[in-house]
Amino acid sequence: MATTAGELVGLSATPHVAAATGRNSRxxxxxxxxxxxxxxxxxxxxxxxxGDPRVSPTDLEHASIALFLTRWITNFCAPVFFLLTGTGAxxxxxxxxRGELSSFLLTRGIWLIVLELTLFRCIGMQFNFDYQVTIxxxxxxxxWSMIALSGLVWLPLRWIVVLGLxxxxxxxxxxxxxxxxxxxxxxxxxxxxxxxxxYTVRIAYPLIPWIGxxxxxxxxxxxxxxxxxxxxxxxxxxxxxxxxxxxxxRWTRFYGxxxxxxxxxxxxxxxxxxxxxSKYPPSLLFLLMTLGPALLLLWAADRGVPGFVHPAVTLGRxxxxxxxxxxxxxxxxxxxxxxxxxxxxxxxxxxxxxxxxPFTPPPGWGLSLPLIYLCWVGVVVTLYPVCRWxxxxxxxxxxxxxxxx
Numbered sequence: 001m002a003t004t005a006g007e008l009v010g011l012s013a014t015p016h017v018a019a020a021t022g023r024n025s026r027x028x029x030x031x032x033x034x035x036x037x038x039x040x041x042x043x044x045x046x047x048x049x050x051g052d053p054r055v056s057p058t059d060l061e062h063a064s065i066a067l068f069l070t071r072w073i074t075n076f077c078a079p080v081f082f083l084l085t086g087t088g089a090x091x092x093x094x095x096x097x098r099g100e101l102s103s104f105l106l107t108r109g110i111w112l113i114v115l116e117l118t119l120f121r122c123i124g125m126q127f128n129f130d131y132q133v134t135i136x137x138x139x140x141x142x143x144w145s146m147i148a149l150s151g152l153v154w155l156p157l158r159w160i161v162v163l164g165l166x167x168x169x170x171x172x173x174x175x176x177x178x179x180x181x182x183x184x185x186x187x188x189x190x191x192x193x194x195x196x197x198x199y200t201v202r203i204a205y206p207l208i209p210w211i212g213x214x215x216x217x218x219x220x221x222x223x224x225x226x227x228x229x230x231x232x233x234x235x236x237x238x239x240x241x242x243x244x245x246x247x248x249x250r251w252t253r254f255y256g257x258x259x260x261x262x263x264x265x266x267x268x269x270x271x272x273x274x275x276x277x278s279k280y281p282p283s284l285l286f287l288l289m290t291l292g293p294a295l296l297l298l299w300a301a302d303r304g305v306p307g308f309v310h311p312a313v314t315l316g317r318x319x320x321x322x323x324x325x326x327x328x329x330x331x332x333x334x335x336x337x338x339x340x341x342x343x344x345x346x347x348x349x350x351x352x353x354x355x356x357x358p359f360t361p362p363p364g365w366g367l368s369l370p371l372i373y374l375c376w377v378g379v380v381v382t383l384y385p386v387c388r389w390x391x392x393x394x395x396x397x398x399x400x401x402x403x404x405x
Contacts, residue, residue: 027091028313029301030224033294034084035316036309037077039380042326044074046376049334052366053356058276060269066369068272075279078138079290081319082145082210083217086164089149090157090221098153105150112143115324124327125358127335132351134201136193141205145214148207152215161219167212172284174208175258190280202354206281213287228302235299242292246285250274256284311384317391325383331358333375338362 047057047070057063057071093101116139122129125137152160174188185191188208194201223231249256251274261273277286305313315322335348342362350360367375 027224028305029298030084030087031313031316032301032305032309033080033297033316034319035312035314036297037080038315038319038322039312040074041077041323042330042379043070043373043376044077045327045330046333046379047071047372048358049330050337050367050372050375051369053361054366060264060272060276064369065268065272068276070369070372072272072275075286076290076294078205078210078279079213079282079287080294081138081142082213083220083291083294085142085146086149086214086217086219087221087224089146089153090218091224102150102153105146105153109143109146109150112139112146116140116143119324120327124324124331126351127331127349127359128351130351132199133354133357134199135354135357136201136203136205138205140203141207141210144207145211148211149214149218152218157219157222160215164212164215164217164219167208168216168287169284171208171212171281172256172258188281200354204280209282209287213282213291232299232302235295235302239292239294239296239299242288242295246288246292249288250277250285256288257286258283314388314391315380315384318387318394321390322383322387325386326379329379329383330375333379334359337367338365 051057051067055062055067057067060068089101089105092104096104116136117134120137120139121131121134125135126133152163155163171188177184177188179189180191182193185193185203186207188206190202190204190206192200192202223234226234250261253260257277259276259278261276262270264270264273275289277283277289279286331348335345338345338348344362347360347362347365352358352360
């Protein structure tokens with residue numbers, strides 16, 4: 001089944017014109033990458049809801065190596081989302097005029113922000129509508145990045161790419177700026193947008209670096225119009241280059257992350273410290289560490305996608321649908337575990353503190369890591385048939401509302 005470029009816009013799938021057979025493999029590689037990170041995202045959220053909230057997975061003094069790596073591998077999710085948002089926007093120009101693309105990105109971005117503040121907050125992250133605690137997460141930043149891109153698409157492509165790279169590479173120069181101004185909180189430093197005894201609003205995803213990744217992804221879309229040999233050479237070189245640059249900058253502690261790595265009590269812990277880069281906001285080294293391997297996976301899949309990973313391709317075609325379903329399902333699973341273990345579920349509906357987010361944990365809450373992995377597999381397997389049905393629906397119909405689902 002062919003994939004259209006319109007399906008690559010952000011977390012959406014927007015089929016209007018079927019892709020030509022000759023373009024199928026390159027678009028399958030993008031769907032595969034997106035699908036794989038969607039699966040990893042479900043692992044991260046399963047751990048959020050069912051793991052022990054008293055142990056931070058990046059706390060090398062208390063977390064196990066397995067827990068650290070469980071968290072670390074999910075770091076690839078957000079950078080890939082934003083990168084492929086830009087890539088898909090560029091590729092969708094084969095089916096849209098620039099004005100149509102700008103309008104779609106604007107309305108799509110607003111829609112994602114609305115979803116962040118309503119469905120994702122009240123049905124996904126928290127099972128309540130009191131708005132005592134609200135954290136602005138990935139949909140918030142992705143929405144604003146699409147709104148920013150809706151204006152940037154009118155610029156020459158090289159300007160968009162240069163701007164994106166400048167935002168990615170230079171935003172750590174702003175780390176020393178200390179300001180309580182709400183605009184600075186929105187743009188660069190995670191913090192409280194509102195903090196009163198009754199209501200708390202915290203921004204977890206500042207916008208500057210994420211807009212940069214989205215703009216760079218827009219430039220990446222041009223590469224997917226090149227002939228296959230040229231495209232693969234550049235993807236391979238860029239992937240290796242970013243990975244090497246990460247190692248060099250991280251090793252020398254020269255620039256790119258506000259927290260330096262340390263020599264720990266064992267070689268394994270030292271390696272983990274080396275990999276423990278800053279996500280909030282995503283440092284240059286965090287983005288090099290994640291986007292380099294992502295480009296290498298695109299290179300590896302460009303010649304064709306093996307049949308055994310096609311389920312991931314299916315999920316990558318309907319990422320928004322998967323995203324909006326997986327959070328309530330994981331949350332419901334946590335409610336069920338709570339009911340079986342405590343014979344009560346009131347904790348699951350109470351507004352948490354920021355440190356306890358996404359819900360107030362019962363005493364002694366948390367499953368073992370193997371059980372978390374088992375629950376994660378169950379979530380993905382449960383959602384796959386529904387996502388396959390929805391992907392087929394989007395292939396058969398061009399209803400406008402489907403572009404927002």
